[in-house]
Amino acid sequence: MSMNDLIATIKKVLEEVDVVLGWTRSPAAGVAVPARFHTPDEADGAIFDSTCTHNLAVHLPRLKNSKVGIVAKGCDARSIVQLIVEGEVSRDRIRVIGVPCPGVIDVKRAWRCFGFGKKIEDAGGRVHMEGRSMPREEILLHKCHQCQDQEPVIMDLAAGDVKSVTPPPPPDKTGIRERFAAMSIAERREFWREQFSRCIRCYACREACPLCFCRDACSMQTREPHWTGGQVNAIESEMAQQVRTSHLAGRCTGCEECERACPVGIPLMLLLEEQNRIVEELFAYRAGMSLEDKTPLLTYDVNRDGGWR
Amino acid sequence: MPKTEVKIIGFLCNWCSYAGADMAGTARMKQPASLRVVRLPCTGRVNPLLVLKAFREGADGVLVSGCHPGDCHYNEGNYYARRRMEVLERMLPALGIDPARFHYTWVSASEGAKWADVVNEFTRRVKQVI
């Protein structure tokens, strides 16, 4: 895919929508940042590369009254589908532009390696920054390893050949997921206590999540109902996160935005990935795969349920 | 002070399991003094977060019991509850809570003896893992 393909597609979509959600390059940070394109001139700044990590679907519920175009990676498309299934987004008000995604990188980790704010370039399967470089696959977000959803499940137009991308490699087996899996239940208790002792209750996880659309009513923050108190400590913060996790059961598409957004690096996806795995195991269901789906915890199957134990 | 008795929170639906527990009581079926029952209209009213909240507040075990699937007073409540509770139970290890401390089951209004068995058995199980 060339940038010209993308820009041309956005311009075409702009003929029938009010705004297109996409990415442009931040001159300051050197990486992609979300952008709203209202005019063809603005669209000239559109880019797509492996720093386009953000799930732009998070903006859709707030644009309920506009016709919106959205550039979507395969994973983002699942969030869009889930939003439509839940009635938060109406299908006929959006145009989805699919992009071929080679996997997106963990920008925070790249900056830790190369230094903050440097322009990151992705070429020839390597990530380059001021003369230094490393293989892209070593710095991908976890979700991109063994990604099953490169081809967007919902798409009106494609910018480039969305089927052409090569599957990314399997993940490094020495990461936090493997360590967590090997822990005893008591060790996990300690693990979470330690992790959540760093939580500052900033709710960035919720803000980044496309499916956390309760706005001002979010009970993590309002403490109404009283699931959690207002104190910023490990116990209350963990409970607050359990509230969010529980609300995402059968809805989370695994976009990893909550974890990416967390400023203190709490591995929130350990919980959500496990919950998604359980939901798939029980109900053979992955959220955001089909417009006809019913969210599994909002329905039941008399004949098949209960054979679990 | 040594802990002699565990504390278990029971979330019981009014129509089946609460009535079953009453029946066990009327028949004087002895049970350990571990259980504290919270009465609800239906297991469909049991928010998984209530279970997590109970663990967080120090419950040694949490028991959820309602009408048998197919016999819900509200037709469908326990079908939803069954899904919610199954997901919850399987999530507990990741949250660092021993799933042996949680149990969900179905006891009808006429199953007083079964209710006593459930309480006895679950209390024994919780004592083993606490």
Place this chain on the structure above:
Amino acid sequence: MLGVFVCQCGTNIAATVSTDRVVQAAKSMLGVVHAESIQYTCSDPGQRAIIDAIQQKGLTRVVMAGCSPRMHETTFRRAIGRAGMNPFMLEMVNIREQCSWIHSDIDEATEKAIDLVRKGVARVRRQKPLQAGSSPVTRRALVIGGGVAGIQAALDIADAGIPVTLVEKSSTIGGNMARLDKTFPSLDCSSCILTPRMVEVKQHENIKLMVNSEVEKVRGYIGNFEIDIRKKASCVIEENCTGCLICQEKCPSKAPDDFNVCAGESKAISIPFSQAVPLVASLRKEYCRLFIKGKCSVCQKVCPAGAIDYEQEDIVVTEKFGAVVVATGFGLYDWKQSYPTYGMGMYPDVINALKYERLLSASGPTGGRIERPSDGKEPRDIVFISCIGSRDESVGRPQCCSIGCMYMAKQAILTKEHIPDSQSYIFYIDVRAAGKGYDEFTRRAQTDFGAIYIRGRVGKIYPRGGKLVVMGTDTLAGDQVEIEADLVVLATGLTPAEGAGQLARRLNISTDGQGFMAEGHPKLKPVETNTGGVFLAGACQGPKDIPASVAQAGAAAAKVIGLLSQEELETSPMVAEVNQLKCAGCFKCRDVCPYGAVEAQDARDGQVAHVIASLCQGCGLCNVACPPGVISLKGYTDNQLIAEVVEVLR
């Protein structure tokens, strides 16, 4: 201003729970200004003490620690209502059924009782005054099942001027009683006493009779049920048929004779018996040559009334009812698999007692002559065996059939009357004859009619030289017994009628371990169920004899009449409500509501949820489905439940 009242319930509670310590502990709980222990809170002086305390101390919330709320919640709501309080500012804490009665250690039980009171205090502190609503009542009753119980209930309700629809699955009313020859202990002719009642049903201006019909779907709630009834196609136009029986005579397709328990043979088109109500033929397609082979139509050709319609289709009728009486009766336990040593049904002369009843009956297939099925010979030695599939843990059926002892005695008497030189032997476990005149009756069977009673079970039955050898034990004499019988009659246990479980689920009522429908309370609510407006009559609730069935039917009718004589019913105020200011309009609540009680309403920023209070039944499914919990179930709010959990673990 919270008051705590701790009931001693005589010694029921006070023997195991130190009510004084509970009172002391309650006094230190947040918001409690009054706590006392009362010997019997439900008694008149007890209630007066509560009312006095409310009025003197200006209490606004009350915790009652005592028996189960399922027992006395209404009693105490009324009491505090009389004291001028909102009746819903009450929380009952169960320290009897779920505490004093199941524990023996006073310290443990008292500590638990204190925890429970603390939980109740926390909960009622967050309770808001609620106002009960009301809904209009549909003045029409549905009776399901046309046996003697259903007939009695329908007539009693109809006599009170209330319209009744009586739904019967088969083609005639009468049920099992219509199959009986005589009834114990008076030896009344069964059809002589039943037939007039059947005719009365047919003629009653307030009764609409629907045969060949079944309840298919039930919606709604007490006072306002909406029920789909499927009337199955019988290929006979009911209004035209005169019951002349010409079709049955000419029909070439043989079919099993269900009414006679297959003691005889019937036809594909038939009227089960000559007193049937309505006296209308029905065609069973599964046996009819026309429907099997595509060629026949004899009945249509011979019918003088033009009543045959092969194209007839099922009709589903939807009607509104205020109350339902279930009177689906019983079926017979199928003994063949469970008692393999009795021949598993291979010996034609081992029959169940209902089939024997048909052989005794003058209206039966043999015209009242007792002929054994194998060769049509009149038997001389007849063995009756009791408790087949009842009081037998080894086949998982512990309960007593409650009529076997009596009808065995009756059948022994009738046998002697039919065949004076016959000899009846009755293997029994105990003779249970507790009804009025019952014990005398079973003794007469022995003294006046020569029946020989042998206490013990039968181990094996096998054929030998045209007879059946019955090998059993006489546990009183300690001997093995061997009887050469011509006929063996089994007193099989009773089961719920076929399809009763399915009907129970449709009506949302519970069943017991054997599948019989569960009454609301074993003593105080014998005809009610856990679903308001649904009542039980007869053997659907458990095995019982005719007088008990009729009595229960009358009681159920009285309950229905009482209910339907009200114009409006109070509805529970514990329904869901939405904080629309915070609703994000995701409608997960609407997705899970079993009653369609959630609707969308336009708000400034899109749509928000709204609860139709008259449809909401208060299950709380929506409350859990709502992520921010802005739809909440009144009386069971998240914060109330959270407070209970937090306080009980404190």
